[in-house]
Structures are given as C-alpha cells and as structure tokens.
Amino acid sequence: MMPGTAPDIAAIERQVRPLIAARRFEEAEAQVFPYLASGSGPLALWKLLAAAIRPQGRIGETRAIQEMLVAHAPGDFPARFDLSETLLLQGEFERGWREYRYRYSLAHTSIIERKVQQPRWDGRPIPGKTLLIHDEQGFGDTFQFMRMVPWAKARSGARVVLEVNAEILSLAQRSQGFDDIVVRGSLPPAFDLHCEMMSLPMAMSLTLAELPGQIPYLSADPQRFGKWRERLADLPRPLVALVWAGRPTHFNDANRSITLAQFAPLARPGMTFLSIQKGPAAKQATAPPPGMSLVSLSDDIHDFEDTAAILSTADLLISVDSSPVHLAGALGRPVWVMLPFVPDWRWLLERTDTPWYPQTRLFRQTARGDWGGVTAAMAHVLAGW
Numbered sequence: 001m002m003p004g005t006a007p008d009i010a011a012i013e014r015q016v017r018p019l020i021a022a023r024r025f026e027e028a029e030a031q032v033f034p035y036l037a038s039g040s041g042p043l044a045l046w047k048l049l050a051a052a053i054r055p056q057g058r059i060g061e062t063r064a065i066q067e068m069l070v071a072h073a074p075g076d077f078p079a080r081f082d083l084s085e086t087l088l089l090q091g092e093f094e095r096g097w098r099e100y101r102y103r104y105s106l107a108h109t110s111i112i113e114r115k116v117q118q119p120r121w122d123g124r125p126i127p128g129k130t131l132l133i134h135d136e137q138g139f140g141d142t143f144q145f146m147r148m149v150p151w152a153k154a155r156s157g158a159r160v161v162l163e164v165n166a167e168i169l170s171l172a173q174r175s176q177g178f179d180d181i182v183v184r185g186s187l188p189p190a191f192d193l194h195c196e197m198m199s200l201p202m203a204m205s206l207t208l209a210e211l212p213g214q215i216p217y218l219s220a221d222p223q224r225f226g227k228w229r230e231r232l233a234d235l236p237r238p239l240v241a242l243v244w245a246g247r248p249t250h251f252n253d254a255n256r257s258i259t260l261a262q263f264a265p266l267a268r269p270g271m272t273f274l275s276i277q278k279g280p281a282a283k284q285a286t287a288p289p290p291g292m293s294l295v296s297l298s299d300d301i302h303d304f305e306d307t308a309a310i311l312s313t314a315d316l317l318i319s320v321d322s323s324p325v326h327l328a329g330a331l332g333r334p335v336w337v338m339l340p341f342v343p344d345w346r347w348l349l350e351r352t353d354t355p356w357y358p359q360t361r362l363f364r365q366t367a368r369g370d371w372g373g374v375t376a377a378m379a380h381v382l383a384g385w
Helices: 009-021 025-036 043-056 059-072 077-089 093-105 139-145 148-156 166-173 197-203 222-232 260-266 280-286 304-313 323-330 371-383
Strands: 130-134 159-164 180-183 193-196 239-243 272-275 293-296 316-320 335-339 360-364
Touching: 009 025, 009 043, 025 043, 043 059, 043 077, 059 077, 077 093, 093 197, 130 148, 130 197, 139 166, 139 197, 139 323, 148 159, 148 197, 159 166, 166 180, 166 304, 193 197, 222 304, 239 260, 239 304, 239 323, 260 272, 260 280, 260 371, 280 293, 304 323, 316 323, 323 335, 323 360, 335 371, 360 371
Parallel strands: 130 159, 130 193, 159 180, 239 272, 239 316, 272 293, 316 335, 335 360
Antiparallel strands: none
C-alpha cells in the first residue's frame, strides 16, 4: 500500500478471514496490524484485529478495541454483542448484561428472536400482572438460568408462566417459581409482560455475589433414578460419566470438543467410566482407550430425564463445555469441566471454580489447543480423588 493510500478493505478481508476461520490467528494479526500501526484506521480492520487477538487470550487488548468500536459506531449491534461477551468473561456483569441484549441483532440470530408484542419486564414489581418467562438458545443456557425463575417470581410479585422446550418440560415441572408451565410452540395463556430467560440477569441486575442461589434447583425423576441406580449397582465405583463432544452444529464446537481417545490419561484400575455421549461422537465408545473400563449408556439415554438420573447416580461427570455440565450443576452434582484457552464467557477467567455451580471444578487449557495439559492435570487430581 502506497503512503497516503486508503487500504482496500475488501481485499484485506478476503485475505484475513480465511486465516481466522483456519484458526491461524497470529498470521491474521500480522496481515492486519500494519494498516493500524499508527493507532488509527478503518473500523472494519479494527474488527478483524479484535477477531484475531481475542482467541490468543489477549482479552484486555480486545476489550480496548471493542470499546473503541462501540464508541465510534454505537449502532453496530454485532460489535456491542462482542463487547458484552468480553465484559461478562471479565466478570463485569452490570454493563455486560446490558450489552448482551444485542444478541438477537446478529445476522444468524435475528431469525430465532421471539417477536413478542408485549413489553419486556424490566425488573420492577408488577403485582396482579402475568409475566411470561421463556427459554431461548441452547439447553445448557436454560438449565443455567432456570435458577432465576423463582427470583423473578419474588421480585415481580406477578403470576409467572414459564415456557420451555418440550425436551426439558418434565425436568422444569419439578422446579419452582412459576404458576403455570407451557411447551414452546403451544399458545401460552394471556400475559402482560415477557422476559427471555437470559434477559433476567439484565432485568434483575444480577451480580456475581448473588450466585449461585439455591442449589440444587433441578432434580431427577424418582422412577428414572431408581431404574438407573439398579442398572449401575453392580459396577465398581467410583462411577465417572464422560462427555467429550458438544453439539456438532454449535458455532464454537471445534474449539470445545475432543475425542474419547484424548481421555486416555484418565484411565484408572477399579474405576468405571460411563459414556453418556450423544450424537455422532457416541460411536467412539466402541473403542475405549487402553486400560479404561468404559460402559456406554448412550443408546439407552432417551431424554434429559435419563441423563439427570445417571448424573444423580454417578459420582462425577467429566465433560467438555456442554449442556450436561449445566444439568449436573443444577442438580448439585460434582462436575469437572474441560475448558479451551479462551472459554465461553460464563466461565470467567483464570479461576478453577465457578460462582454458578459450587460442586464444579474447572480445568483450563494453558495454551491454545493443549487438551493434553488439561487431561494430565485431571489425571493427577483423579489419582488422589
């Protein structure tokens, strides 16, 4: 580029975006940075730079760029959402939740936003009114934020109607904080205000100090629990449930999922591992790592009720970041979570525990892609567990 010449942004993006997609973040940074070395440049290139440095764990630098982007283009809602995830990752809940409301302003999320005619609840008391609280996004999100439904009931003084996916209806029916419960897709009773489950933190100004609240807030079905306890009764304890892959369609799946073979360091004599893996990765259980006594339960898990009953019977869940982690946490069961170098915002930074679930321990990558270090740390702790 000649001095004084405006950069060809489209050409730079064509060059850099494939590098980011291929997780070659250092190369992407090297391509973009020269255009911004003076400290100024097109916002589109600053966005590219942020996308290249955040996965490298440079969260402070990323936030500075994101703050600048939002200040210069407050109507750029994707930039505001990116900032929200960084703020939440840093534990700055107050502003983080406010910016998180822009999550449905992205190209790939606008189609799943509920277009509700009634106003969104803002946390004020509304005695005599009916409040619809509805789930959104993934199952793990619902399990995580269902704890707030009783809080919303107490704060609002309203009649609360809870709407959830059919897959978790029976689990939700045994929770608290609602007067009526309906399945998503059916017609809810008349309501005056609504709130998405993950907008409750913004409405109620959730702080870290208020977590975790009452644990457990979900429970296994007694009949299913009895069935699985009987089925697993003769297996040598401890019983350690395993999940090594999340939903393949998740946008961040490549960053969070591993293979069963990578669990090899965890194998211990006299310890029984239970595969509760679902989806295409479940077939890996037919060839467990050497020395690992693995029983696959995957084919007999028909719904989350089975998963909840197994987790309530097992002594421990070891899992990548997936919905069973949140289900186990909501059940008050012990969980060890394997986290990538830059994790999802809800796991915060550096700490080995989480305010969301008291019985959960976090094992983090210390270098990008280094699952070997995570399983080695887990194996060390497991040996004395």
